[in-house]
């Protein structure tokens with residue numbers, strides 16, 4: 001470790017394993033950890049440490065899943081390093097791929113000014129595809145077609161590859177629509193969201209010169225929420241990692257909630273197969289929730305299949321016991337929770353400053369998949385103060401309000417506040 005790295009490390013609060021993960025520098029790394037254990041903190045610290053050791057920000061490729069997360073990470077990083085991170089490739093996979101494609105899309109026969117289609121544009125286009133193919137949108141809805149097309153693209157299946165795997169009339173018809181849809185996109189010099197990933201993969205896979213420029217440009221690839229990556233994202237990371245394989249991924253298989261849109265939890269479970277000689281760091285100390293909530297969460301996820309065992313713990317108080325409340329739908333849930341928060345807000349017991357309508361994000365429990373665990377009644381009885389949302393097998397994002405008995409501070413996720421939105 002150099003003296004200067006001691007400099008930045010001395011300004012960061014990290015526990016032992018977090019610190020080890022930051023300073024490890026001998027190949028691919030996977031920080032495999034539960035919710036609230038500091039994965040994003042470690043990822044940011046890693047970038048700060050690399051920059052402190054002389055790597056230019058423009059040589060880091062850092063991918064997240066929301067623009068908000070990317071902005072926060074950049075802000076945190078600039079705070080730590082103390083200067084703007086000009087030129088750094090930080091953003092969502094989609095925005096990073098768009099940036100790459102704006103520079104290199106001529107290799108794919110696109111103009112730099114290609115359009116990016118949103119869902120409304122896509123639906124309009126699919127309707128025109130159906131017209132061209134003289135198909136009836138009552139037998140198959142445009143949305144269904146788009147979801148099939150998206151599934152092909154998430155696996156990076158070109159029209160030709162999809163055609164080879166199609167069996168039966170229905171699948172062949174889908175491929176025919178996929179082919180026409182891609183043809184029309186190209187005619188209109190447009191890409192849809194999934195194309196950003198797929199075209200980037202194809203570009204790098206089929207153009208050795210371009211690939212070698214970018215594998216040389218990026219000294220490190222850093223990926224947050226790795227459990228949410230799909231097939232195309234895995235391929236992209238593998239291509240960009242090139243021979244150096246300096247990949248730093250953080251994630252939690254228990255928080256894999258985007259299977260319905262192509263996320264493959266096996267990407268994180270088989271990370272070491274894709275990146276041999278991976279060193280795994282496991283974080284289990286949780287900094288967000290009370291022990292009661294963690295016990296509940298641990299019990300709820302223990303029975304999930306296809307997961308790596310992890311046991312979250314905290315050195316905080318046990319806290320109030322968790323109450324399980326069932327709601328008719330997300331609107332009722334949001335309303336009831338907002339109603340319960342209001343008096344607390346009025347009493348001014350929310351920690352942190354800022355806009356009272358959007359409470360500060362302070363605390364959350366791990367996402368819970370599956371149903372309420374057996375024995376939950378005893379775990380969850382009593383205390384009308386705590387809420388914990390559990391989910392059916394559809395596996396949506398998990399949230400909580402976390403009452404802390406000491407000082408009776410209430411902490412909430414912003415996205416629950418009245419709106420009923422489910423943003424992560």
Ligand SMILES: Nc1ncnc2c1ncn2[C@@H]1O[C@H](COP(=O)(O)OP(=O)(O)O)[C@@H](O)[C@H]1O
Nearest residue numbers: 013014015034035036037038039040041287288
């Ligand atoms: N070593 C630590 N000491 C104190 N607080 C920490 C530590 N590591 C993480 N935290 C805090 O815990 C919370 C969760 O961290 P975060 O990086 O967002 O976790 P994750 O990405 O694993 O969900 C944040 O408020 C963070 O500042």
Ligand SMILES: [Mg+2]
Nearest residue numbers: 039040041224
């Ligand atoms: Mg995180």
